[in-house]
Amino acid sequence: MALKLILYPDPILKRRAAPVATIDDEVRGRVREMFEILYREKGVGLAAPQVGWSVRLFIANPTGEPYAEGERVYINPRILAAEGEIREEEGCLSIPEVRGIVGRSRKVVVSAQDLGGVAFKEEAEDLKSRVIQHELDHLDGILFISRLSSLDRLRVNKELKQLERRYSAKPASV
Numbered sequence: 184m185a186l187k188l189i190l191y192p193d194p195i196l197k198r199r200a201a202p203v204a205t206i207d208d209e210v211r212g213r214v215r216e217m218f219e220i221l222y223r224e225k226g227v228g229l230a231a232p233q234v235g236w237s238v239r240l241f242i243a244n245p246t247g248e249p250y251a252e253g254e255r256v257y258i259n260p261r262i263l264a265a266e267g268e269i270r271e272e273e274g275c276l277s278i279p280e281v282r283g284i285v286g287r288s289r290k291v292v293v294s295a296q297d298l299g300g301v302a303f304k305e306e307a308e309d310l311k312s313r314v315i316q317h318e319l320d321h322l323d324g325i326l327f328i329s330r331l332s333s334l335d336r337l338r339v340n341k342e343l344k345q346l347e348r349r350y351s352a353k354p355a356s357v
């Protein structure tokens with residue numbers, strides 16, 4: 184089954200995802216599909232729940248270029264430390280047309296497993312730090328729109344309502 188991008192307000196986006204128990208060829212195949220979706224949609228990060236797969240895994244390529252050198256995979260990630268603050272505009276592939284300012288830690292230390300099952304620890308700053316926090320939020324069922332100021336939230340309300348109408352008009356998938 185091919186993975187596809189899940190849009191707001193699909194309930195899977197609000198669910199807390201389960202840990203990845205085994206990192207096998209099926210997981211690696213799905214991650215490859217996720218990178219294809221990421222590049223097609225011109226994003227810099229994508230979490231598994233956004234493709235209908237409710238597990239604790241996300242991918243990132245902060246370069247925005249479809250080359251393997253920039254590709255990172257974070258499986259069962261945890262933030263070990265965070266410091267500083269940045270406030271920048273964010274968007275989300277699952278919430279098209281909606282953008283707003285979100286406050287994030289400027290720097291994080293994250294631990295995770297890679298596609299070979301090997302544990303690693305990484306320090307990230309600025310854009311990369313923000314991508315990691317945004318994607319990790321997805322694994323906890325948190326969307327960036329819940330982190331907007333009430334003013335920004337009001338500003339994007341029309342777009343959100345439109346997405347909600349489009350979603351409820353769609354026949355249930357089988």
Ligand code: CO
Nearest residue numbers: 274275276277
């Ligand atoms: Co997102």
